[in-house]
Amino acid sequence: MISKHLKILITSSNYELAIILSKHQTKIIMINRLPILFLFIILSASYLKAQGCVAIRHFSSCVGNNLENNIINKGDIQFGMNYRYFKSFRHFRGTEEEPDRITNNTEVVNHSHSTDFFLTYGISERVYTSITIPTVFNSRSSLYEHGREERNTTFSRGLGDIRLGVGLWLFDLEKHKNGNLAVGLGFKLPTGNYNASDIFYNVGTNDQPQTRPVDQSIQPGDGGFGFTADFQLYQKIAEGLFGYASGFYLLNPRETNGIRTFRETLSPLLENEAIMAVPDQYSIRTGISYSIAPSISSSIGTRFDCVPVKDLIGGNNGFRRPGSVLSIDPGIGLNKNNFSFNLNVPFAIRRERTQSITDIQTEQSTGTPRHGDAAFADYVINFAVTYRITNNKVKISPDLLNEFKK
Numbered sequence: 001m002i003s004k005h006l007k008i009l010i011t012s013s014n015y016e017l018a019i020i021l022s023k024h025q026t027k028i029i030m031i032n033r034l035p036i037l038f039l040f041i042i043l044s045a046s047y048l049k050a051q052g053c054v055a056i057r058h059f060s061s062c063v064g065n066n067l068e069n070n071i072i073n074k075g076d077i078q079f080g081m082n083y084r085y086f087k088s089f090r091h092f093r094g095t096e097e098e099p100d101r102i103t104n105n106t107e108v109v110n111h112s113h114s115t116d117f118f119l120t121y122g123i124s125e126r127v128y129t130s131i132t133i134p135t136v137f138n139s140r141s142s143l144y145e146h147g148r149e150e151r152n153t154t155f156s157r158g159l160g161d162i163r164l165g166v167g168l169w170l171f172d173l174e175k176h177k178n179g180n181l182a183v184g185l186g187f188k189l190p191t192g193n194y195n196a197s198d199i200f201y202n203v204g205t206n207d208q209p210q211t212r213p214v215d216q217s218i219q220p221g222d223g224g225f226g227f228t229a230d231f232q233l234y235q236k237i238a239e240g241l242f243g244y245a246s247g248f249y250l251l252n253p254r255e256t257n258g259i260r261t262f263r264e265t266l267s268p269l270l271e272n273e274a275i276m277a278v279p280d281q282y283s284i285r286t287g288i289s290y291s292i293a294p295s296i297s298s299s300i301g302t303r304f305d306c307v308p309v310k311d312l313i314g315g316n317n318g319f320r321r322p323g324s325v326l327s328i329d330p331g332i333g334l335n336k337n338n339f340s341f342n343l344n345v346p347f348a349i350r351r352e353r354t355q356s357i358t359d360i361q362t363e364q365s366t367g368t369p370r371h372g373d374a375a376f377a378d379y380v381i382n383f384a385v386t387y388r389i390t391n392n393k394v395k396i397s398p399d400l401l402n403e404f405k406k
Contacts, residue, residue, distance in 0.1 A: 075391030147202025192221020223257030277318030
């Protein structure tokens with residue numbers, strides 16, 4: 001004889017409450033989903049991380065700001081913000097640091113403050129969509145941009161390039177709680193100002209000040225309509241211990257954005273760097289997460305962020321500073337009710353300013369070695385806060401409901 005019983009499943013962002021009813025007994029089973037959520041909280045800082053003069057835009061995915069944001073039920077809404085800060089000042093040519101720049105007080109110093117506001121919506125149990133609206137406030141202090149006579153500072157601020165996207169978890173989240181893989185596609189809108197300007201001193205006729213576009217590294221936008229592909233995955237290793245990985249590639253088909261750099265005024269050899277390029281970029285991140293308390297998680301991992309020398313599609317002319325940063329990425333996360341808090345501080349262990357196409361062109365035309373430099377940060381501070389509005393529903397298994405009615 002088939003035992004007649006009714007199973008009711010109540011879901012929330014943190015727990016599943018299974019209530020099994022029969023004629024003789026009632027069982028209540030609570031299934032804790034927090035260990036998985038902890039894993040995804042640590043990925044809230046994937047937004048990268050322009051590490052100074054190498055203008056890596058500060059996001060890792062156009063689909064969502066972190067995996068935790070994207071593990072949501074149908075009808076759930078999650079929104080929040082991510083704040084990021086860095087100071088770049090250490091100059092590298094290739095992988096070799098140039099400490100004399102600091103000794104001689106000729107280093108370029110960038111301060112970057114950015115805040116991303118994002119919203120993620122669960123279209124179904126496995127499909128989600130997201131929008132990210134970035135804002136920036138940047139400053140850049142240098143000698144060489146101001147006639148090499150005195151140090152001055154330029155600023156930029158405002159809206160960045162808005163990102164939209166959609167993602168899909170490849171496996172059923174209820175059946176594959178110990179591991180899953182998501183893939184996503186998105187696009188980047190050229191909403192950020194890519195011609196932000198400020199006053200440059202000692203550069204005009206008779207050393208008069210002039211209003212010019214600020215350096216590429218602190219422009220709020222890049223002027224290109226971009227496309228992204230990304231992935232996110234997790235895998236349980238042991239109780240409370242998960243492995244994670246994520247990555248993205250930003251494809252910018254536009255070759256240059258038409259904005260003058262004025263680099264040709266520094267030297268005739270830099271004539272091919274007179275216009276800003278719109279480069280691709282990519283990032284890969286991997287590590288482990290461990291739940292150290294009922295509502296606290298920790299993580300340690302590595303990340304690799306890069307602006308390539310050549311784009312996948314389109315030409316490679318115009319000025320860019322290609323380069324990469326390899327970082328160790330520790331983090332800690334706190335989950336309280338529907339709030340999530342996360343702090344990540346990746347610190348660089350390897351920085352490289354790669355030889356650019358314009359470097360190579362100049363070297364070939366003059367016969368003189370040419371390899372530009374760039375300033376990098378030692379570390380980046382990322383702090384994220386998210387809040388989830390859950391669409392809690394009582395779900396009754398149809399087959400069990402039919403049995404109960406017999």
